Amino acid sequence: MSAVEKAFHGLRHMIGTGRLGPGERIPPEGELCEELGVSRGSLREAVRMLAALGVIEPRHGSGTYVSQLRPEDVIGSLSLTLELLPLSGLLEVYEIRRVLEAHVAAQAAARCTPENIRTLFSLIDAMEATSDPAEASELDHRFHAEIARVGGNPTLATLLAVFRARSRKYQVFTLPEGPELRRKSDDDHRVLATAIADHDPVAAAGAAQAHVAQTERWLRAFMPPVEEVERVEAPGSAD
Amino acid sequence: MSAVEKAFHGLRHMIGTGRLGPGERIPPEGELCEELGVSRGSLREAVRMLAALGVIEPRHGSGTYVSQLRPEDVIGSLSLTLELLPLSGLLEVYEIRRVLEAHVAAQAAARCTPENIRTLFSLIDAMEATSDPAEASELDHRFHAEIARVGGNPTLATLLAVFRARSRKYQVFTLPEGPELRRKSDDDHRVLATAIADHDPVAAAGAAQAHVAQTERWLRAFMPPVEEVERVEAPGSAD
DNA sequence: GCCCAGAAGTCATCTGATGACTTTCACGGT
DNA sequence: ACCGTGAAAGTCATCAGATGACTTCTGGGC
Numbered sequence: 196m197s198a199v200e201k202a203f204h205g206l207r208h209m210i211g212t213g214r215l216g217p218g219e220r221i222p223p224e225g226e227l228c229e230e231l232g233v234s235r236g237s238l239r240e241a242v243r244m245l246a247a248l249g250v251i252e253p254r255h256g257s258g259t260y261v262s263q264l265r266p267e268d269v270i271g272s273l274s275l276t277l278e279l280l281p282l283s284g285l286l287e288v289y290e291i292r293r294v295l296e297a298h299v300a301a302q303a304a305a306r307c308t309p310e311n312i313r314t315l316f317s318l319i320d321a322m323e324a325t326s327d328p329a330e331a332s333e334l335d336h337r338f339h340a341e342i343a344r345v346g347g348n349p350t351l352a353t354l355l356a357v358f359r360a361r362s363r364k365y366q367v368f369t370l371p372e373g374p375e376l377r378r379k380s381d382d383d384h385r386v387l388a389t390a391i392a393d394h395d396p397v398a399a400a401g402a403a404q405a406h407v408a409q410t411e412r413w414l415r416a417f418m419p420p421v422e423e424v425e426r427v428e429a430p431g432s433a434d
Numbered sequence: 435m436s437a438v439e440k441a442f443h444g445l446r447h448m449i450g451t452g453r454l455g456p457g458e459r460i461p462p463e464g465e466l467c468e469e470l471g472v473s474r475g476s477l478r479e480a481v482r483m484l485a486a487l488g489v490i491e492p493r494h495g496s497g498t499y500v501s502q503l504r505p506e507d508v509i510g511s512l513s514l515t516l517e518l519l520p521l522s523g524l525l526e527v528y529e530i531r532r533v534l535e536a537h538v539a540a541q542a543a544a545r546c547t548p549e550n551i552r553t554l555f556s557l558i559d560a561m562e563a564t565s566d567p568a569e570a571s572e573l574d575h576r577f578h579a580e581i582a583r584v585g586g587n588p589t590l591a592t593l594l595a596v597f598r599a600r601s602r603k604y605q606v607f608t609l610p611e612g613p614e615l616r617r618k619s620d621d622d623h624r625v626l627a628t629a630i631a632d633h634d635p636v637a638a639a640g641a642a643q644a645h646v647a648q649t650e651r652w653l654r655a656f657m658p659p660v661e662e663v664e665r666v667e668a669p670g671s672a673d
Numbered sequence: 674g675c676c677c678a679g680a681a682g683t684c685a686t687c688t689g690a691t692g693a694c695t696t697t698c699a700c701g702g703t
Numbered sequence: 704a705c706c707g708t709g710a711a712a713g714t715c716a717t718c719a720g721a722t723g724a725c726t727t728c729t730g731g732g733c
Contacts, residue, residue: 197717240479247486279446281503
């Protein structure tokens, strides 16, 4: 096992076994190097790995702390990488998103309060009022995030936020067809919010699913034609 | 921006803009250090971060290569950290799993071939025949993985495999009640496989959902009582 | 009691050197 | 001409030391 792996697994084991609990400060680099038997450089690489994964958090001058280890903490790490995926691989993500958005919409329909509903409709109003695509995209995000929040599962809300962020990169509303797409999108939002306000989980799930499917169709239709060339596996001769 | 962040975002940008494509070898450390304006140590920390996230893959002596950037590649990185979550935070993950397992079961019911069905039932037979809890757990995993594979979405299959791996850590079958739980679990599997064989998506979804919910109940009932103390937010005096 | 300066602790970064592993390629044998 | 062998180059892996930056604690002065 390499030095970095040794440090990585050693640290992970300390956290997994409870020797280092959520929020706790881990020993300084010097001590860990001695205990794990690696140099500071290797230890620091392992620390950076765990930090990228949302497990620990170094603070300059203070120390390195274990995160709260909530599911959101580790799932949030996906946001750093999901936007690197090529569009072709994204359709599978959309299928997942469709299923989960439908679920949170149904949950929201069952749990929502009058105040939640007011918030949703005020977001829709603001969305329809603005002409700035960037602001519309931001409000769209907040609308769906609010539904996910009302759904009652922060982990699921985080996961969906990550998926949505990936889609937003494409800025579909800035296309020539943007205004028409936005009108259709606004209609979808009203249908969805109404179903939630009616406490109708089935209608809400259906509306959410249809909305995501619609977005997916737009992306496929208007985005640069996905390169259909098969992936070149090897940069060399036959690697 | 710190040196490591500069290197991290620089590398991520190169991949995101297509300057470095899937499978391609990235420039050697020396060149990247000069281009990004950081030292080798900082660059290496950034490389390790991206490697932990499944985006690149260093190969000792050969070079560092961009991964294929399939959704599975980046989602698989969760398997390194999901097992660190405390049980209390896991219930939210179970809700997600329940929804997604139901979906893949329905998809599998719609798509399965006779050979798929034979595979599923042979796995069930093997599961019922063994008395080794570890082997039973392994076969259980393969059974569900096969359903997810037939479901046709590799990304979703990977995500569910990650979630399941987390549950397997608890080894519920090694408890005193293990044999009885396994009998019930085997029954669930037969119901699920039969629904899939009948090409009945609704029944398959229901069976999958019920099976996951059952597993969740077992964990809650038999696992060490979750510490209900509220999380200490601050690492200071009351840490 | 409050504020501020200094000291201590800790992470961040750079530099240089050495080792380990892979790939390439020239060489010689067949 | 083909093939295996071994040397050499290229690349990542690891260690050690030194310095800087930032945070936190501590004690003195007011």
